[in-house]
Amino acid sequence: MxxxxxxxxxxxVPAGVPLRDRLGEWVDRHARTFFIAPCVTxxxxxxxxxxxxxxxxxxxxxxxxxxxxxxxxxxxxxxAKQFFGSAEVHFLGxxxxxxxxxxxxxxxxxxxxxxxxxxxxxxxxxxxxxxRTISAAxxxxxxxxxxxxxxxxxxxxxxxxTLFYVIVGCAVQFIIGTGLAFLCSQPISGKNFFRVVFFxxxxxxxxxxxxxxxxxxxxxxxxxxxxxxxxxxxxxIWSADAWSARFIMMIGDSxxxxxxxxxxxxxxxxxxxxxxxxxxxxxxxSSVQIFREITWPQVVPVAVTVLLxxxxxxxxxxxxxxxxxxxxxxxxxESMTLNSMYIWRANDLGGSAAIAYLLLILTVVVCxxxxxxVVLGQLRKARS
Numbered sequence: 001m002x003x004x005x006x007x008x009x010x011x012x013v014p015a016g017v018p019l020r021d022r023l024g025e026w027v028d029r030h031a032r033t034f035f036i037a038p039c040v041t042x043x044x045x046x047x048x049x050x051x052x053x054x055x056x057x058x059x060x061x062x063x064x065x066x067x068x069x070x071x072x073x074x075x076x077x078x079x080a081k082q083f084f085g086s087a088e089v090h091f092l093g094x095x096x097x098x099x100x101x102x103x104x105x106x107x108x109x110x111x112x113x114x115x116x117x118x119x120x121x122x123x124x125x126x127x128x129x130x131x132r133t134i135s136a137a138x139x140x141x142x143x144x145x146x147x148x149x150x151x152x153x154x155x156x157x158x159x160x161x162t163l164f165y166v167i168v169g170c171a172v173q174f175i176i177g178t179g180l181a182f183l184c185s186q187p188i189s190g191k192n193f194f195r196v197v198f199f200x201x202x203x204x205x206x207x208x209x210x211x212x213x214x215x216x217x218x219x220x221x222x223x224x225x226x227x228x229x230x231x232x233x234x235x236x237i238w239s240a241d242a243w244s245a246r247f248i249m250m251i252g253d254s255x256x257x258x259x260x261x262x263x264x265x266x267x268x269x270x271x272x273x274x275x276x277x278x279x280x281x282x283x284x285x286s287s288v289q290i291f292r293e294i295t296w297p298q299v300v301p302v303a304v305t306v307l308l309x310x311x312x313x314x315x316x317x318x319x320x321x322x323x324x325x326x327x328x329x330x331x332x333x334e335s336m337t338l339n340s341m342y343i344w345r346a347n348d349l350g351g352s353a354a355i356a357y358l359l360l361i362l363t364v365v366v367c368x369x370x371x372x373x374v375v376l377g378q379l380r381k382a383r384s
Contacts, residue, residue: 081351086268102152117136161335177261177262185270207253213252217238218255242332253314255312308375315362317338337358340355
């Protein structure tokens with residue numbers, strides 16, 4: 001019994017059809033699986049398997065032996081050491097004594113977070129409430145560490161050093177990158193030259209950026225030495241002060257990554273329809289009104305997405321503090337990634353894996369919260 005090919009449906013081969021046709025039908029039905037199988041296999045080998053394998057490191061005390069690695073299960077001790085053990089001050093910072101001002105700021109933040117959480121009950125589903133509860137718990141935890149360490153005048157740890165690079169660094173990079181993109185999107189002479197100049201740092205390797213910034217920031221032989229002498233700061237050494245070292249690190253990171261934001265925002269700004277801008281100009285709108293009402297709503301999806309990508313990358317900063325200061329003075333410029341690398345070199349593989357997972361949790365919660373409450377909010381606002 002023969003069936004026309006154009007009426008045959010996958011999985012409906014009737015009895016009596018030759019084996020060759022049945023095999024061909026089976027291959028057609030599973031073609032998508034065959035095409036995607038190599039990709040899934042590579043992901044399992046190079047991404048998922050190492051991630052799962054690192055869990056054994058994070059939950060174990062690992063020792064090198066003549067026959068390889070020896071694992072001893074220790075549960076969550078590697079994680080607890082970062083919060084309550086010998087590495088507590090290094091990770092969280094010094095949290096005692098807490099000033100009255102620190103308690104007051106923490107109380108205000110907790111009230112604001114709880115108020116936001118209570119207001120969300122009527123606006124979202126139970127799945128959304130779970131996400132908001134996790135975000136609120138993380139916000140309260142980070143607020144307590146901030147109030148007990150930095151606001152109370154105590155030293156911060158690698159946790160807030162990393163967040164400083166992410167929050168302050170990304171904000172500075174976004175403002176400068178967007179400003180440069182806006183200037184280069186205007187009809188000015190020589191803008192193509194500036195586009196190339198602004199883009200050059202992104203083509204330099206992170207190692208090159210680190211050594212270049214180290215030479216530029218040299219206060220004894222670098223180009224800023226005459227300026228410091230002129231201003232009366234001949235004895236000032238930026239690498240000996242915690243906050244000046246962090247700011248120099250942030251400047252180096254900004255020099256490397258501003259071009260990324262610049263090129264993405266420039267592409268978004270140049271895609272804004274010119275007829276909308278010209279119509280607003282004919283109606284007498286000022287430049288500020290045109291940017292606020294026409295340009296920004298059309299580039300905001302790209303802006304928030306670029307900022308999200310940059311934040312994810314900033315959580316992994318390791319090159320600059322490793323090259324420029326080695327994490328010093330003390331551990332002032334040491335990020336969580338660099339701390340994990342140092343502990344790995346000290347053969348504490350379990351502790352290094354635990355820090356890596358803590359960084360993963362921090363990155364996921366912060367970036368997911370930013371995406372859900374800022375990115376999606378701005379996208380809905382731009383579409384409305």
